[in-house]
Amino acid sequence: MKLPSHGSNPHYLYEALGLNLPEKYIDFSANINPLGPPVAIKENWSRFYQDILTYPDPFATKLKQLISEKEDVPTGSLLMGNGGAELIALIGRMLAGKKVLIVQPAFSEYETACKANQCEITYYQLFGPDFEWSLDDFLSKADKVDAVFICSPNNPTGIQFPPSLIEPIVRECEKHDCTVILDEAFYDFLDDYQSFIPYINQYTNLMIIRSMTKMYAIPGIRLGYLAASPSVITKLGRLQPHWSINSVALSAGLLCMEDESFVRKTIEFIRQERERLFYFYQDCEFQVSPSKVNFYLLRDPYCEDQFELFCYLLQGGIIPRHTFNFPGLEGKWLRFAIKSKVDNDQLMEVLEQWRMSHPSFS
Ligand SMILES: Cc1ncc(COP(=O)(O)O)c(C=O)c1O
Numbered sequence: 001m002k003l004p005s006h007g008s009n010p011h012y013l014y015e016a017l018g019l020n021l022p023e024k025y026i027d028f029s030a031n032i033n034p035l036g037p038p039v040a041i042k043e044n045w046s047r048f049y050q051d052i053l054t055y056p057d058p059f060a061t062k063l064k065q066l067i068s069e070k071e072d073v074p075t076g077s078l079l080m081g082n083g084g085a086e087l088i089a090l091i092g093r094m095l096a097g098k099k100v101l102i103v104q105p106a107f108s109e110y111e112t113a114c115k116a117n118q119c120e121i122t123y124y125q126l127f128g129p130d131f132e133w134s135l136d137d138f139l140s141k142a143d144k145v146d147a148v149f150i151c152s153p154n155n156p157t158g159i160q161f162p163p164s165l166i167e168p169i170v171r172e173c174e175k176h177d178c179t180v181i182l183d184e185a186f187y188d189f190l191d192d193y194q195s196f197i198p199y200i201n202q203y204t205n206l207m208i209i210r211s212m213t214k215m216y217a218i219p220g221i222r223l224g225y226l227a228a229s230p231s232v233i234t235k236l237g238r239l240q241p242h243w244s245i246n247s248v249a250l251s252a253g254l255l256c257m258e259d260e261s262f263v264r265k266t267i268e269f270i271r272q273e274r275e276r277l278f279y280f281y282q283d284c285e286f287q288v289s290p291s292k293v294n295f296y297l298l299r300d301p302y303c304e305d306q307f308e309l310f311c312y313l314l315q316g317g318i319i320p321r322h323t324f325n326f327p328g329l330e331g332k333w334l335r336f337a338i339k340s341k342v343d344n345d346q347l348m349e350v351l352e353q354w355r356m357s358h359p360s361f362s
Helices: 010-017 039-043 045-051 061-071 083-094 109-116 135-142 163-175 197-201 230-239 247-258 260-283 307-315 341-357
Strands: 078-081 099-104 120-125 147-151 179-183 206-211 224-227 295-299 334-337
Touching (some): 061 224, 078 230, 083 224, 120 135, 135 163, 163 179, 197 206
Parallel strands (some): 147 179, 179 206
Antiparallel strands (some): 078 224
């Protein structure tokens, strides 16, 4: 049985499991802002027609300028990407044949990109129910590699690794010329985030990936950026196809960034829903990862195997993300996005039914 390696596009999942996709279902497998894109995207939709009539700006000058002002970073330290996924693929090419350490569990594209470029891959596995680090063990592994991938806030757990942990790692890695790739695709869902981007001025071995498709709910048009030292940006830019970021994505990116209240509104909504859901999970004795963002891991601690719960939910039209292809998780957890109130209510209702038929015995 080969399950899809990413969330979204649920028909592939049902097909792989030999199940019928119900007429009504809720997809909790993709971690996209449940409020949808900023209103300006819809309101200006017809304007995008003009955009497709010309080639996009290959230097993404306006958008880079806006990000540069917001993040207080020179435009020469920014590279726009056709989604964070393209930037990961480019980094994979830059690391061709090198030794790479991936902090697991993590987004599967790091491994895919590195494998495609014949990198020698090792893992550092976070441990325990709270996915903890042993810095000494980690550094002894990082000592032997050319690059380290860290995903924070972490996909799939939703846990944020604080700057007080990351900075010493970057500093230690710099001593032996080891690149640290920090994927912050979900940073903008955190309610107490302090930007790590200024550190790129201090550490030339640090690269920070950002995605704009999650917060702004535009995964279909692909947009992300990388912040790193200008020499790294130049090197990666040479590997990128010309006009890689289409003109609709560039225009949409500008509109998204202009709406500052949208991010604050989203963070507040997600925080409230996360609290509501986690209160329910505690009450019904489900175990969850200590997430700080718009998705989390969940398991029924009274079941050895979560596959039965997974199938039960799918049959009830609730689509979680399986975790079989996250090293260290191997299906022992399910991942859920935080969605609208109505959708989250529906999830809690189905999980309550499950709990009634699978009592916790406490
Ligand atoms: C941690 C992480 N990084 C990067 C990406 C790529 O995002 P995108 O290519 O949509 O910007 C994803 C997508 O799920 C992700 O989860």
